[in-house]
Amino acid sequence: MKRVLNSVVTVVVALCLVTVFSMVSVAKAEVIKVGAILAVTGGASFLGGPEARTLEMMAEEINAKGGINGNKIDLIIKDSAGDPEKAISFAKQLIEEDKVFAIIGPSTSGETMKIKNIAEEAQMILLSCAAAEVIVNPVAKYVFKTPQKDSHAVQKIYGTMKDMGISKIAVLTGNTGFGNAGKGQLEAIAPEFGIEILASEVYDKKETDLSAVIAKLMANKDIQAVVNWSIVPAQGILAKNMRQAGWEVPLFQSHGFGNIKYVEAGGAASEGIIFPAGRLLVAKDLPDSNPQKELLIKYKNDYESKFVDEVSTFGGHAYDALTILVAAIEKAGTDKEKVRDAIENLQGVAGTAGVFNFSAEDHNGLGLDSFEMLTVKDGKFAIYSK
Amino acid sequence: MSPELFIQYLFAGITYGIIYAIVAIGFNIIYNTTGIINFAQGEFVMLGGMIVITMHAFMPMPLAIAAAVLITMLVGALIEMIFIRWLESPSVLRMIIITIGISILAREVALHIWGESVRTLPYFIGNEVTSVAILGARISPQVLWVIGVCSLMVAGLSLFFKFTSLGREMRACSANRRAATLCGINTKNMVTLSFMLSAGIGAMAGCVMSPITYSEYDMGPGLAIKGFTVAILGGLGNSLAAVAAGLLLGIIEAFSISVLPLAFKDAIATTILLLILFIRPHGLFGSSEAASLKEF
Numbered sequence: 015m016k017r018v019l020n021s022v023v024t025v026v027v028a029l030c031l032v033t034v035f036s037m038v039s040v041a042k043a044e045v046i047k048v049g050a051i052l053a054v055t056g057g058a059s060f061l062g063g064p065e066a067r068t069l070e071m072m073a074e075e076i077n078a079k080g081g082i083n084g085n086k087i088d089l090i091i092k093d094s095a096g097d098p099e100k101a102i103s104f105a106k107q108l109i110e111e112d113k114v115f116a117i118i119g120p121s122t123s124g125e126t127m128k129i130k131n132i133a134e135e136a137q138m139i140l141l142s143c144a145a146a147e148v149i150v151n152p153v154a155k156y157v158f159k160t161p162q163k164d165s166h167a168v169q170k171i172y173g174t175m176k177d178m179g180i181s182k183i184a185v186l187t188g189n190t191g192f193g194n195a196g197k198g199q200l201e202a203i204a205p206e207f208g209i210e211i212l213a214s215e216v217y218d219k220k221e222t223d224l225s226a227v228i229a230k231l232m233a234n235k236d237i238q239a240v241v242n243w244s245i246v247p248a249q250g251i252l253a254k255n256m257r258q259a260g261w262e263v264p265l266f267q268s269h270g271f272g273n274i275k276y277v278e279a280g281g282a283a284s285e286g287i288i289f290p291a292g293r294l295l296v297a298k299d300l301p302d303s304n305p306q307k308e309l310l311i312k313y314k315n316d317y318e319s320k321f322v323d324e325v326s327t328f329g330g331h332a333y334d335a336l337t338i339l340v341a342a343i344e345k346a347g348t349d350k351e352k353v354r355d356a357i358e359n360l361q362g363v364a365g366t367a368g369v370f371n372f373s374a375e376d377h378n379g380l381g382l383d384s385f386e387m388l389t390v391k392d393g394k395f396a397i398y399s400k
Numbered sequence: 401m402s403p404e405l406f407i408q409y410l411f412a413g414i415t416y417g418i419i420y421a422i423v424a425i426g427f428n429i430i431y432n433t434t435g436i437i438n439f440a441q442g443e444f445v446m447l448g449g450m451i452v453i454t455m456h457a458f459m460p461m462p463l464a465i466a467a468a469v470l471i472t473m474l475v476g477a478l479i480e481m482i483f484i485r486w487l488e489s490p491s492v493l494r495m496i497i498i499t500i501g502i503s504i505l506a507r508e509v510a511l512h513i514w515g516e517s518v519r520t521l522p523y524f525i526g527n528e529v530t531s532v533a534i535l536g537a538r539i540s541p542q543v544l545w546v547i548g549v550c551s552l553m554v555a556g557l558s559l560f561f562k563f564t565s566l567g568r569e570m571r572a573c574s575a576n577r578r579a580a581t582l583c584g585i586n587t588k589n590m591v592t593l594s595f596m597l598s599a600g601i602g603a604m605a606g607c608v609m610s611p612i613t614y615s616e617y618d619m620g621p622g623l624a625i626k627g628f629t630v631a632i633l634g635g636l637g638n639s640l641a642a643v644a645a646g647l648l649l650g651i652i653e654a655f656s657i658s659v660l661p662l663a664f665k666d667a668i669a670t671t672i673l674l675l676i677l678f679i680r681p682h683g684l685f686g687s688s689e690a691a692s693l694k695e696f
Contacts (some may be wrong), residue, residue, distance in 0.1 A: 057618070059516030134469040189663065220622045222613035223415060226654040227662045229408035245612040247518045254612075257529040259408070260539040279520045279614060281528035 021197040046081075046348060047088045048110035048339065051119040051129070052332070053145070056095035056297060057190075057219065060245065060273070061121040064329030065143055066091050068119065068320050069312075072336050075316075082343045094120055101125035102132065104209045109136045115350065121145050121328075124191040130157050141335035141352055144330075145269075146195045150377040158377045160334035162367055162384050164293065165297045167269045168199045168288040170385045171241060172207035177400060178264070184231050186252060187226075188244030193219070196243030196268055212237055221248045225255040232261045243268040248330045250280035257283040261393070264288060269385070272327035277390050288398055290385040292327045295395040305364045313366060330366030337365050401658065407537035415543050415612070417650020418550040422605040423627025424634065424642035425557065426598040432637050433587075433594040436495040440479070440503035441602060442620030443510075447472045448603025449615030450510060453519045461524065469603045476599025480592045494696035495501040501632060503620060510617040521610040542611045549608045553601050555641055568602045570594060574637070593624060595674075635686025 017112060050069055053062030055084055071087040081087060090112055092104040101120045109132070116139035120126050123146030133140035134154045142149050143161040150157045168383060175183070185200050187193040197214070204211055212234060215227055242252050256265060267289040274295070277284045293300055297310035313333055314325045328352045339353075341363050346352035360379070363370045368384025387398040401409075405567065430438040452468035457468070483540055484490075514601050523542050531538040561567040572580040573590040586693055606615065610614065613619075626649070630645075634645030653665050660668075676683065 055511055055516065058512075060518075063516050081584055116628035215661060218663075220619070222609075222619075222622075223412060225415075226409055226412035226657040229405055229412065230658055233402070233405055244530075247616065249614075250518075250520075250614065254528045254540075258531040258538060260531060260538045273518055281522075388561055 024043070038152055041098065045086045045088045046343065047090060047112060047114040048336070049112060049117040049167035050089065050091045050332070051094050051101050051104045051108070051117060051121075051125070052091060052120040054091070054093040055099065058096035058245075059120045060326075060329045061143070061331075062093070062096070062119075064317075064326050065119070065121055066093075067323075068329040068332045069336055071320055072315060072333065075139035076340065082340050083347070085343070085348060089131065090114060094125060095396055096125065096126075098125045098128040101270075102128050105129040105132050105138075109133075109138050113350070115139075116141065116238035116339055116353070118339070122191060123149065123195060125374060126157075126159070127276060130154055133157055139339070139350065139357070142341060143331035143335055145192060147378075148195075153375060153377050158335075158338070158372070158379075160331045160355060160365065160367055160370075160378075162269065162290075162337065162380050163378060164195050164199045165203065166380070166382045166385055167290045168196070168203045168352070169207075169382060170387055171266050171288075173204060174387050175209060175239060175266070176207055176290060180264070181208055182210050182212050182236050183239045183241055184234070184237045185211050185214075186217065186240060186242045186244070187216050188219045188221075188246060188248055189216050190219050192201070192268075192270060193244050200241060200243065217244075219245065222233075222251065223255065224248065224252050225259065228255045228259050228261060232259055237263060239264045239266060241266045241268075243270070245270050247370075248277070249278055250284070253280045253283040253287060269327070274324045274395065276324075277395070278394060281393075284390045286389060286394070288387060288389050291388050291395075292330060292384065293386050294325065294327050294330050294366045296386065296388060296397050299397055305362075305369055306366070310366060311365055320326070325327035327366065334367050334370070338363060338370060401439055406535035408539075409658060410419070410651065411537060411539050411543060413651030413654030414647060415546055415650070416431050416653055417647035418547055418643075419605060419609055419613075419623070419646075421550040421624045421643045421646025422550050422553065424659045425554065425600045425639045427627055428637050428639050429594050429598045429601075431631075432485070433570060433591050434495070436492055436499065437628065437636075438493055438595070438598065439496065439499045439624055439628075440506055440620070441598060442624035443503050443506035444472055444599045444602030445606040445609075445623055446478065446510060446615065446617065446620045447475060447599075449521070449610040449619070450514050450519065450606075450617070451603070452607045453521050453610065453615060454514070455497055455620075456521060457684065459472035461522075465604070466608045469600050472603035472606075473596040473600045476595040477592050477648050479599075484591065484595075503624070507618055507620060514617055516617065518614045519610075520614045521607065523611045524608075526641055531657055534608025540612065542608075545599070546605075546612065548613075550605060552649050553604060554639070556584055556595075557601070557639060563667055566593070568688060604666035607635045626669055629669050629676075632681075633676050635683025638683070641683065641685035648684075659673075664686055 025317045052065045054066045073087045077086050094101040105206050118141050126142040126144045126149050132318050133156050138351045140157045145161045147163050149375035187197040265287050267287055269290050272291040273291045274353040300307045316326045341362055346356035359374050368380045370379035372379040389396050389398040426441045448468050451471050452464050455464035455467045459533050470491050525541045529541055569585045573587050578585050630646045634641030656668050
């Protein structure tokens with residue numbers, strides 16, 4: 015009896031193993047599972063929404079073309095709602111249960127920092143769509159990010175101010191991870207450009223009226239320009255409140271202003287706002303020699319015709335993440351370690367944020383020139399010139 | 401402080417304050433007929449704003465506003481009929497949890513209908529940069545619209561409750577539900593009506609404030625917290641006191657910015673809420689005797 019039982023157990027175990035192995039081999043040959051943790055809903059949904067839509071669109075297109083080297087992509091999008099705790103549990107789920115090949119996201123810096131170590135320990139390639147520099151500094155072996163650096167944005171803004179002869183400014187920031195990171199960079203880099211911050215105010219991310227603080231700042235006649243570092247809706251409200259109060263100093267915004275909807279929401283008050291952004295928003299104004307131009311126009315047209323929605327730079331961060339992953343898989347096949355090495359060695363890959371040149375020290379791969387200073391002219395984005 | 405700056409702060413404060421007051425009045429109307437706090441009140445404001453923006457694509461502004469208010473009132477009535485009406489003498493706690501559930505539900509539905517983006521209604525007069533000078537301060541005409549429309553609503557509501565038989569029936573229902581039933585008043589309908597009224601004034605506020613503050617699917621809870629603070633500050637159930645308390649809180653917030661960093665603005669509202677709950681739980685204008693007779 016015991017022998018019979020033993021043999022039954024052996025057969026069952028063997029069968030299980032066979033199924034598992036065959037499943038694994040099937041997975042390797044035909045489907046590459048790509049996980050994505052994005053804030054599709056919640057306060058950061060203006061990031062996660064376009065990112066998720068972009069990934070779905072791209073995966074569909076790649077699969078329609080027969081996949082990457084014949085391997086189809088299976089996209090698994092998890093909605094973290096911008097919550098770091100959810101991001102952690104989704105990261106574990108994607109790594110342990112879904113056994114994905116790589117993870118794209120999260121959308122926000124706070125979430126990314128929470129799962130940076132989880133990805134590193136699980137040797138999981140993580141391509142973050144969040145901006146903060148701490149994500150790739152210090153460098154973690156498996157963690158990359160696609161948006162431009164905050165410090166580059168600040169350098170661009172201060173450089174423009176210097177050209178305009180502005181040296182005394184007020185800084186307004188939202189109380190989000192993005193706002194805090196921006197405030198830190200603005201304060202740290204100011205002396206380098208000889209800029210003096212006369213006033214610095216932090217407001218709630220859900221602020222609906224800033225006219226009182228504008229009255230306070232306006233009373234200080236020395237302020238020559240205002241820098242606002244926040245996300246919607248406050249960045250539009252600030253512009254309206256400033257212009258209604260009759261305060262005509264230049265208003266600079268962060269690269270978080272990169273969506274034409276914010277311009278529409280601000281209406282006439284958005285005119286003349288100056289901000290750094292990737293070239294996606296001004297794709298058609300670029301010279302034909304620009305390596306990004308073709309893909310920017312294609313992405314913009316594809317996205318806008320598919321979703322009847324204006325393209326934003328945020329969806330572009332997910333576009334870049336998947337583009338980089340695909341480029342690396344095309345080079346190195348479906349071995350995770352080789353793909354990681356391949357990402358680190360990618361050179362001259364054009365994305366929406368700029369041209370990526372990765373190295374072992376630089377897991378962002380973008381230079382200062384990935385930003386262009388833009389302004390709002392007649393309700394549209396235009397390249398800023400003096 | 402220069403007089404211009406003073407006026408500027410004052411108007412900013414009145415704008416915040418009157419919006420808080422409208423939300424607080426919404427709380428009060430439902431509290432008076434049912435004895436519960438409807439935590440979905442902020443969602444009525446959101447719905448008003450979102451619907452009017454959608455409607456405005458098809459029709460002129462006044463019609464769009466009327467449609468938004470009517471639709472939100474219908475939603476209010478439906479919510480009451482589906483979730484509240486059939487409950488047999490529910491406990492206060494149960495009803496509050498239900499309203500919190502409704503608020504989450506309303507947000508999720510709004511997210512699916514309108515998506516996550518921030519929307520705005522065009523200014524009624526002029527555009528984003530138009531302003532009028534009042535005693536040296538410069539104010540957006542929309543601020544005057546908000547103040548005017550909200551004041552009219554407050555006046556209209558007090559007249560309604562004082563002089564119409566429907567208003568009197570609603571007050572009777574709040575004074576003593578059983579006695580009102582014995583007098584032949586259909587108290588269940590009064591509760592439905594109170595939800596409709598709350599939804600209507602919330603939606604109206606949502607319409608007039610949308611050009612200034614924008615509308616998005618999750619604007620409700622923030623407004624509800626401020627409105628709740630104001631309702632408690634004035635004394636639950638007392639609508640005129642809510643106006644006074646709303647203006648008080650708005651003006652305190654606005655002037656606090658002149659001395660404190662902006663980041664403390666919301667801390668002030670919360671501090672006031674806690675102080676009132678500890679020291680005068682019946683509110684600045686309420687009587688402690690009346691409060692002690694109430695269940696909640």
